[in-house]
Amino acid sequence: MNDKNWSEGVAQKAVKYSAKMSYADATEALQELAQIEISESSVWRLTQEWGEKLKQVEEKEAERASTTIEQPTPGQVTKKSDVRLGASMDGCMIYIRDEEWKELKCGCFFEVEWIKVFDPETKELVDIGHATNTSYISHLGGPEAFGRKLWTEAKRRGWHDAADTQVVADAAAWIWNLVLDYLYDAHQLVDWFHAIEHLGLAANLAYGEGSDQARRWFKQHQTLLFQGHADQIAHDIAEVAEQKPAQCEALLQQAGYFQNHQHRMNYLEMRADGWLIGSGMVESGGKRFKDRFTGAGMRWSRAGAERLLPIRTAIMSRRFDERWRVAYNSPPN
Numbered sequence: 062m063n064d065k066n067w068s069e070g071v072a073q074k075a076v077k078y079s080a081k082m083s084y085a086d087a088t089e090a091l092q093e094l095a096q097i098e099i100s101e102s103s104v105w106r107l108t109q110e111w112g113e114k115l116k117q118v119e120e121k122e123a124e125r126a127s128t129t130i131e132q133p134t135p136g137q138v139t140k141k142s143d144v145r146l147g148a149s150m151d152g153c154m155i156y157i158r159d160e161e162w163k164e165l166k167c168g169c170f171f172e173v174e175w176i177k178v179f180d181p182e183t184k185e186l187v188d189i190g191h192a193t194n195t196s197y198i199s200h201l202g203g204p205e206a207f208g209r210k211l212w213t214e215a216k217r218r219g220w221h222d223a224a225d226t227q228v229v230a231d232a233a234a235w236i237w238n239l240v241l242d243y244l245y246d247a248h249q250l251v252d253w254f255h256a257i258e259h260l261g262l263a264a265n266l267a268y269g270e271g272s273d274q275a276r277r278w279f280k281q282h283q284t285l286l287f288q289g290h291a292d293q294i295a296h297d298i299a300e301v302a303e304q305k306p307a308q309c310e311a312l313l314q315q316a317g318y319f320q321n322h323q324h325r326m327n328y329l330e331m332r333a334d335g336w337l338i339g340s341g342m343v344e345s346g347g348k349r350f351k352d353r354f355t356g357a358g359m360r361w362s363r364a365g366a367e368r369l370l371p372i373r374t375a376i377m378s379r380r381f382d383e384r385w386r387v388a389y390n391s392p393p394n
Contacts, residue, residue, distance in 0.1 A: 071097055072107050073385055079108040080372040080381075083356060112368030114388040119210070119371050126213040145173040146223040147192060147336070148215070148244060149343035150236045155201070155354040157363050165370075166207045167350055169343045170218045171195040173227065175335050190335040192342045196378040199350060199370050201363070204235040212243045220244065227331075229340045231255045232322055251325045252340040253287075260286060260294070263315040266308045267301045289330060291323035349377055 067075070074095055078087035084105050091097040091104070150168040157163045171192035180187045198214050200207040220226060226247040230236045232255065240249060260282055268275035282294050295316045302312035319326070328338045353373055354366065375381040 067099075067103070067107065069389060071099065072111065075099060075104045075107045076111045076372055076385075077376065077381060079104055080353065080369060080376050082353070083359075084108070108372065109365070109368050111385075111388065112370075112372050114391070115371040115375060115384055116368060118384050118387050118391070119213075122217070123209050123213045126216045127209065141224050142219060142222050144219070144223050145225045145227075145335075146218060146220055147171050147173045147227040147229065148211075148220075148247070149228065149230045149340045150207075150211075150233075150239070151230065151340065151343045151347050152233070153347040153351050155351070155366065156360050157201075157366060158360050160363065163201060165347075165350060165354070166200050166202075166204070167343060167347050168198045168207070168211055168214070169195050169346050170214055170220070171342055173336060188335065189332065190337050192337060195342055195346075196380070197346050197374050199374045201366055201370060204239055208239045208243060211239055215243060221246070227336045229337050230343070231340065232318065237325075248331065248336060249325045250328070250331055250336070250338060251322045253328055253338040255340075256286060256291075256319075256322075256326060257283065259315055259318050263294075263298050263301075263312060266312050266315070267298070267305060286319075286326065287328045289327040291319040291326040295320035295323065346377060349373075 084101050088101045088104050148170050152164040152166050154162045155165050172194045173190045175188045176191040177186045198210040228240050228247045229250040231252050264275040264279040298316040302309045375384045
């Protein structure tokens with residue numbers, strides 16, 4: 062059958078399946094689960110066609126977000142919502158033909174809610190912050206275009222009307238530059254587990270990997286880090302660096318990491334206020350992107366990856382049906 066003659070229902074299923082699994086697997090699933098006889102090449106062509114249309118839907122959303130200026134009525138008091146929102150960003154690598162490995166930037170927005178969890182140390186139920194209702198953005202390329210998508214999703218989620226906001230992520234400079242541009246009024250926190258990795262690296266550099274002295278130093282400074290004393294940690298690492306000429310430069314790099322981000326390392330205070338201290342939600346999202354884009358032998362054209370990304374992103378955000386309707390009902394170019 063000519064691709065133009067597939068019904069909307071078949072096209073929608075083919076496109077959705079192709080974003081969840083390889084084109085070959087999507088073809089097999091369509092045949093086995095939906096009794097739809099369709100070739101792999103037809104699934105690919107439908108994905109290219111509709112991926113381009115969903116990409117245009119994203120672009121129109123971004124255009125509306127950038128041109129819509131919300132002017133309050135004189136004397137009007139803006140009422141904040143009761144929702145607390147969080148955001149996070151990260152990068153993962155996918156292989157693009159003729160370009161080799163390129164960074165796919167991904168981000169997520171989420172609501173922050175209290176939940177009860179079991180504390181293995183106190184043996185009690187305690188309240189901690191938890192991410193819910195997560196949505197994703199993605200971009201294969203530099204931070205400028207990704208920033209526009211960040212702003213678009215922030216406006217859609219009501220970021221600046223939220224009761225309070227948080228950004229938690231690793232220490233990559235491009236992330237915090239975008240936060241200053243678009244999410245500037247949020248609480249900022251460097252992911253706890255990334256900070257712990259740097260602390261462990263400093264301990265091993267100073268006292269030898271796996272040594273008792275390294276373990277003691279790490280445990281002592283882990284407590285300091287959680288309590289919000291990153292400046293003390295930076296000072297202690299710098300002192301050790303003076304006594305370790307061979308490791309001095311590497312240790313000073315670790316000292317600089319804690320010194321530069323000390324204002325983003327108030328973990329005890331943030332945890333007590335119900336905020337997240339880890340960025341697992343965006344790292345999980347990155348893994349879900351990689352599941353589709355980095356399978357064995359996968360090599361993508363840039364155009365092919367960029368057409369599949371908006372489909373995958375919409376599915377992960379539970380917005381595929383909504384965006385499909387917009388794309389399907391849009392007038393032809």
